Amino acid sequence: MVNMIRDRQTLMLFGGILALLVVATIVGQLIKLRKRHSVDNTVVDNLNARIRAWWVMSVVFALSLLTGGIGSVILFAALSFFALREFITLTPTRPADHSALFWVFFIITPLQYYLVFAQWYGFFSVLIPVYGFLFVPSRIAISGDSNAFLERSSKIQWGLMVCVYCVSHVPALLMLEIPGYFGKNARLLFFLVVIVQLSDVLQYVWGKLLGKHKIAPVISPSKTWEGFIGGVLSATLIGTSLWWATPFTVWQTMGMAFVITVMGFLGGLTMSAIKRDAGVKDWGSAIQGHGGVLDRIDSICFAGPIFFHLTRYFFT
Amino acid sequence: MRKIVAKGVVGIARLLAGGNVRRVGFTPDERQRIYFANHASHLDFVLVWAALPPRLRAMTRPVAAKDYWDHGFRRYLGVKVFNAVLIERTPTSESPSPIDILLDGLGDRHSLIIFPEGTRGDGSTIAPFKSGLYRLGKARPDVELIPAYINNVNRILPKGEFVPVPMLASVSFGEPMHVGDDEDKSAFLARARNAILELRQW
Numbered sequence: 001m002v003n004m005i006r007d008r009q010t011l012m013l014f015g016g017i018l019a020l021l022v023v024a025t026i027v028g029q030l031i032k033l034r035k036r037h038s039v040d041n042t043v044v045d046n047l048n049a050r051i052r053a054w055w056v057m058s059v060v061f062a063l064s065l066l067t068g069g070i071g072s073v074i075l076f077a078a079l080s081f082f083a084l085r086e087f088i089t090l091t092p093t094r095p096a097d098h099s100a101l102f103w104v105f106f107i108i109t110p111l112q113y114y115l116v117f118a119q120w121y122g123f124f125s126v127l128i129p130v131y132g133f134l135f136v137p138s139r140i141a142i143s144g145d146s147n148a149f150l151e152r153s154s155k156i157q158w159g160l161m162v163c164v165y166c167v168s169h170v171p172a173l174l175m176l177e178i179p180g181y182f183g184k185n186a187r188l189l190f191f192l193v194v195i196v197q198l199s200d201v202l203q204y205v206w207g208k209l210l211g212k213h214k215i216a217p218v219i220s221p222s223k224t225w226e227g228f229i230g231g232v233l234s235a236t237l238i239g240t241s242l243w244w245a246t247p248f249t250v251w252q253t254m255g256m257a258f259v260i261t262v263m264g265f266l267g268g269l270t271m272s273a274i275k276r277d278a279g280v281k282d283w284g285s286a287i288q289g290h291g292g293v294l295d296r297i298d299s300i301c302f303a304g305p306i307f308f309h310l311t312r313y314f315f316t
Numbered sequence: 317m318r319k320i321v322a323k324g325v326v327g328i329a330r331l332l333a334g335g336n337v338r339r340v341g342f343t344p345d346e347r348q349r350i351y352f353a354n355h356a357s358h359l360d361f362v363l364v365w366a367a368l369p370p371r372l373r374a375m376t377r378p379v380a381a382k383d384y385w386d387h388g389f390r391r392y393l394g395v396k397v398f399n400a401v402l403i404e405r406t407p408t409s410e411s412p413s414p415i416d417i418l419l420d421g422l423g424d425r426h427s428l429i430i431f432p433e434g435t436r437g438d439g440s441t442i443a444p445f446k447s448g449l450y451r452l453g454k455a456r457p458d459v460e461l462i463p464a465y466i467n468n469v470n471r472i473l474p475k476g477e478f479v480p481v482p483m484l485a486s487v488s489f490g491e492p493m494h495v496g497d498d499e500d501k502s503a504f505l506a507r508a509r510n511a512i513l514e515l516r517q518w
Contacts (some may be wrong), residue, residue, distance in 0.1 A: 081482070084482075085334070085482040085483065085484060086484060088481075088482070088483060089468065089471075089483050089484040093471065095438075095474045095477075098474060098477050098481060101481040102479050102481050105481055105482055106479075106481075284334070284484055285336065286334070
């Protein structure tokens with residue numbers, strides 16, 4: 001921990017986030033002062049609530065990185081747990097699914113993160129897609145309720161894949177052995193999470209400023225082509241400017257950042273489709289102004305595994 | 317020690333169920349209250365209890381079935397930690413009447429959490445209310461009756477299951493009510509049950 005604090009690159013990364021938060025807070029307060037008498041106060045209040053939540057999330061994330069490996073494993077395990085809780089709450093399970101759900105929450109999820117901690121890649125990569133995939137429908141079948149059987153099984157499998165398997169690839173970045181990058185993997189985690197979240201914010205900002213042409217109005221009324229293109233390009237550029245903290249060259253960093261932002265967009269869009277189908281706006285209300293945990297990490301769910309495998313395939 | 321255990325139980329309840337509380341025309345304060353709620357799970361009273369501000373928890377006593385809560389660890393939790401009022405589900409002629417026990421438990425400073433359906437349902441419907449709530453309301457017109465709707469707890473720990481699973485639940489408190497001066501038993505019980513059903517929309 002002390003070494004990381006002394007490290008100049010780490011200080012620069014954290015300093016950058018700190019500067020961003022300070023600027024965002026000042027801008028938010030300025031907008032609030034100017035808009036005091038107008039009608040649209042809910043949008044401004046929501047913006048400031050979001051910024052306050054960003055402070056908390058950034059501090060938690062920074063602390064998890066400073067502890068080295070174990071902190072981020074615990075943080076992302078908790079995020080998976082809360083996200084899965086939101087996912088299953090909106091999934092119409094039946095009493096016969098109770099035992100399967102118990103296993104999913106209290107055996108499979110902790111085991112997946114234990115495997116991340118133990119850096120057992122072989123088992124980590126098949127636990128949920130192979131063993132979990134076969135276990136869930138088997139356990140439900142033993143309970144003997146055939147009503148909407150395939151639907152119930154697949155929804156639980158889906159929750160497990162998105163909320164646990166996909167998310168667990170973020171701390172799994174710590175197990176990659178990249179030549180010349182030993183002990184610096186926490187920065188990959190930082191790179192991924194910051195770019196995904198910046199891309200979300202920038203897509204929102206560009207969409208509010210210029211958004212006209214909706215991409216899929218039924219699924220997400222707020223996602224526009226202008227927001228998507230502006231957000232992806234600006235987040236990719238910011239990501240590229242962090243090349244010095246990654247094991248990649250400038251062009252490789254740009255490619256990675258581009259893939260991360262596009263995958264993040266697809267994650268947000270896909271998870272929105274599930275929300276619309278369930279008839280809700282947000283997955284929950286755990287984070288002030290943002291909705292649920294899953295609303296905040298939906299883009300990480302999709303970007304995480306792809307970034308992990310691209311890095312693993314090309315750089316280890 | 318009891319306070320630590322109580323905090324632990326509230327923490328576990330939050331971990332499983334989240335901390336979602338809605339108040340529709342209800343402000344929690346030190347007045348004596350009888351909270352009445354729908355019943356689908358052993359966790360119900362913990363959720364209602366945890367949904368109150370910490371300073372009110374110490375003065376709020378859940379009402380629970382004696383046969384289930386009167387042994388071993390459950391007794392420790394129920395009687396020592398939550399200060400529950402235990403009543404017989406099937407009163408014998410020698411035992412004091414359940415209403416007297418409840419009035420005694422209420423005293424002049426406690427609040428109660430009761431489940432007027434009398435038994436746990438499957439969470440899909442709310443059974444007709446037993447008369448205890450009416451008789452309490454008649455005997456203590458000074459105490460406000462607060463409807464509370466507990467959503468989704470039946471999925472956390474359904475009837476017949478031993479281990480809970482995480483699921484976001486919520487507790488919604490409604491407007492205080494009283495038994496009307498010339499309101500008869502069935503009219504009041506129907507009105508009270510409807511008050512909980514209406515909270516479903518929130």
